Amino acid sequence: MTNRQGAAVELTDVTKSFAAHRALDGVNLTVAPGEFIALLGPSGCGKTTALRALAGLESIDSGSIHIDSRDATDHPANKRDLGMVFQSYSLFPHMTAAENVEFGLRMRKVGAADRRRRAAAALEMVGLSGHLERYAHEQSGGQQQRVALARALVTEPRVLLLDEPLSALDAKVRVQLRDEIRRIQTELGITTIFVTHDQEEALAVADRVAVMRDGRIEQIGTPEELYRQPATAFVAQFVGLSNRVDGTIEGETVMVLGQRLPLLRPASTPDGAATVLIRPEDISLSAADSTNTDLLRGRVLSSSFLGSLRRSQIQLPDGTVLAVQHPVRDDPTPGSEVALTLALVAVAVERPQLNSGHPLVV
């Protein structure tokens, strides 16, 4: 397989409704050539619909789709030259692995000898060189998805679309294949769009992650940007863990648990009560018997060992329960009293909106 540059992809104001349900509500997304983008969101957020619209498997109500700077909005699926791997196993059951991989080449009228050579190379790339003659039912789920990946890549498509390809696999195979997808993607330099509901998966492989909610892209950025500077409370909660604590906004700061913390986005936030989102790793534990009585105190409810770190549930005197992440060597006994300190980092906040039930996200 030759090294090549992927194509740019641009979705502009794309909308799509299913009966009363608005699956896509003005999606704008620009993907640079060779970029690996993850579409992340809870089920029903429109991420799969967005991918299917791009693939041409779903028509759109309005907006436009450009692939390689050409308008592909009305192109049928078989003319878009994209490779796609599906969530459910999609190998043709009556064909061997090699025949499956050759299918796209056959459709492009590639000669038999060339077809066989390229199919073998593609299967070797996904680590299945000895599986040419296997049928789908003779392979494990992970192997089937590898063949599907080889099948999608062998035609050297302009864009690779992955629709939750790992969700049917067990945990270990999932991580393995995930890393391999990333390796192959980097090797080929193919533009890739990866749909997933698993934030860990998205953060681990993607150059940029687009967090979707209710048919819109809520925020798009590098994994670190999403984690450190979530644009909205939804993103703060969906990407990584966050404690929700009541606080009061005062100018560019917020008073929470007796401490004053800077706001992540102060300009858009009027004064008043708000819910503050604090990461478990931004709270530190210390022994309660220290002489400093100004510190926040709480009682340990439980503590779980997570390998490289420990996460404890601490109940404050007012009943609020905080998740705190700390080194493994701190091993608080449940029931004991501990002191807590908040790190001085900017925090995201969420304000309850007065009229509607939806919280105003700032």
Add this chain to the structure above:
Amino acid sequence: MTGSSQRGTQRRSLAVSAAPSRLTRGLILGIVGAVFAIPIIAMIEFSFRDGLSGGYTFTHWTGLLDPDSAAKFRSLTTGLTNSLLLAAVTVGVVLLLLLPTMILVQLRFPRLRRVLEFICIIPITVPAIVLVVGLAPVYRFLGGIFGSSIWTLAFAYGITVLPYAYRTLQSNLGALDAITLSEAARSLGASWPNVMWRVLLPNLRRGILAASFISVAVVLGEFTIASLLSRQNLQTAILLISKSDPYVAVIFALLALLLVFLLLLLIGRVGSRRPGAPRRITTRKQTREQTPKPDLTQGVPS
């Protein structure tokens, strides 16, 4: 460990007790078998009788090969030819009309699946005599267009075989993730004819063959409609000849039965043969490995 193995044995013994015992099974099989076998044995016995003398003879069977009696069997030959022609046209109607409709409904209009199933099951609930009453004026009209040639009867037979053809095709189609397979093929650059020809039809081979065989079996055994619409097919010919020579009629009925048995046996074979793609294994494997997840391809996609 002991707990789980104990539960295992409990479940196994429960499963055994839920199944009928060997004796019950044998009894049921025996009764059902007798119901089918007795008339057939009686027919065989009858075909060897030597008139009312009480002895047995082979003359009725050997008489079939006698060139002199060919004229006597002319109506039978016509009936058999007609029936075979009708079977072929009926299979054509099923494969060219029902199959594409079912695939279209499966891929594009999943909500219509129930409606289609209901429509296809209706003919089994309508007695043939009622069907004929309804069909008579239709055939008077059709006669004006196609003339009164025998093959037009295949339109009526196309309806009577619907329930059988639908069920066999649907059981194959339902086990296939037709939507994902055709989407995968589309994304790989296949046009719709290619999706049909190279992806869907090869995987529906078993259902198509089974539906064809069962349609042939139904058509070869059909009497009521042909008789009431005054057309000649195998069954009406057998009835006709039984009036002049009951032995020959029974022999031909036996041969027709044998043909249908062979066809049904073939249906069974088609399912178990084919080293290429035993679908059953695939589906079992998939259900084991696939975590329970909503099928995004069918409902409202996320």
